[in-house]
Amino acid sequence: MSDLHRPRSREQVVQRMLLALSSGTVLDPVNFAPTNYIPGDPLRTLLEIAGEGVADIERLVWALGEGGYLETAQGSYLDELVESHYLLSRQGSTFARGQVRFYAAAQGGMTLPAGMIVGTAYGLKYVTTAEAAVEAGGSADVPIHAESPGTAYNVPAGTITQIHTPLPGLSVANLPGWLLEAGADEESDASLRRRASLRWASLGGGATRAAYEYWALTASPAVDRVAVLDQHPRGQGTADVVIWGTGGIGADVVREVNDSIQQRRPVTADIAVYAATERVVPVSIELYAPLGDRASIEAQVMAGLSALQRELGIGGTLYQAAVVEVAMLPAGVLDARVGMTDLKLGRAEAATLAPTISWRGTP
Known part of the structure; x- marks a missing residue:
């Protein structure tokens, strides 16, 4: 969408108006000399008002265009799109x-x-x-x-x-x-897009990997990660659906997801649903930020690690470079040393990061 239409800012619209007025192609350049249009001048103020109106229309056109596609729609536009095209609604937050x-x-x-x-x-x-x-x-x-x-x-x-x-x-x-x-945050745009993209797989006969993933993600808002082990983990004709959520998965959520999937699975399929095995990963980070606000930096790093943990799938790989990137992101951090190596999780494991942050040098 951004390649087809880029909304202009108010300043860009006003500059285009000034250029048109001074070129002589619209009105007499003698009566509309560009030097008359200084900030605070009544005519310049009128141009600013008109420019904001034009820019607002262009932003609306851009938003309507992006709102028509699953890959680009955001916020309320995405809510309307998935409700009308996929019969889905955004999952709300829940209490632990x-x-x-x-x-x-x-x-x-x-x-x-x-x-x-x-x-x-x-x-x-x-x-x-x-x-x-x-x-x-x-x-x-x-x-x-x-x-x-x-x-x-x-x-x-x-x-x-x-x-x-x-x-x-x-x-x-x-x-x-x-x-x-487990408590859950309101479903993010990325998660809602993912569920919508998996929707079609659940409509056909039988069941695919994507269908099991969709059923698990939709059964409970506490589930934000799913791994489908479909290489006959317990013998011929078996598959396991491993689920996890931020902070863990309670027994009630496992039962809820299991009931949903057992009602929909093919008759001949032997499906087991269970929570991933939690693996606590110690992560030590030493930061050097001589002029930075330590409290603010530490809060940003912890938030970044939480996001990284959510993005790390069941059985995924936690890369040291990804942790270093999170640690270096806050303004003021000049160096970060991470005390860990790349970690490959087991196929049914989910990582819980246990960070400890220390500082090098005096404030």
Whole structure:
């Protein structure tokens, strides 16, 4: 689309008007000398207003043109396109849901009301959704619901340790496997385009690799990565659908995706659906930015690593060069040293990056 039409800016339109007026091809050049059109002049102001109107129309034409194609449509234009052509809608954000374990001291038991607030040391909060009785010196598992939607609440085990509605002698922790349903961010344009491009494969007879991928991605917004192992992993006629999402995949999501695929698979196909095996990858980064804002740089690097983790597919390869590129991107970074080598994941593995950032030199 950009090769066919490039919308002009207001300045470009105004300059073209000035050129036309001064050329003598439109009006008498004596009455419209270009030196009269200085900023603040009434006639120049009128040209600026007209130029903005023309530029706005050209931007609209460009947006309408891009909005007609899956590869270029963005935002609300993409929403309208996939709804009318692919019968799809953008998946919204969802809340993380899981359970934590409360521990009572030996002095006495207690009854915990629903609505207690627990959280992490860095400010993420969760609300308990059921009452529970904890015996003296004992423990109880209580379901919790994230305060807000999004992948940020899919935290690792051992990080929910704060009780914001404290009771004497009570402590809390989230154990491995605590996450029952991962939270999800609103579906991005890239993810929506991908699902739409896979839509056609699901309409034919039988089932292709693309069809299984589409069914898995559509069954739950928590799923953002799918690998289809179709080389008879468990014997002739078998295929595995491995799923993963940012922060992990809960058991409820696996059941939801499995139910969706089992209803659609060919009768003769033996399909297994399961979550990828999480592989925690330590990534040490030493930055040199003598004049940069360390807090801002560190936030940008962490955001870049999160994006890199999402883009790394199940069974993919994490390249050292990609991590270096993320570390060097923030303004002010002059050098970055990454303590890792290229890493090839197993065919059913998904990477979770565990970065540690240090600094070389004094601020």
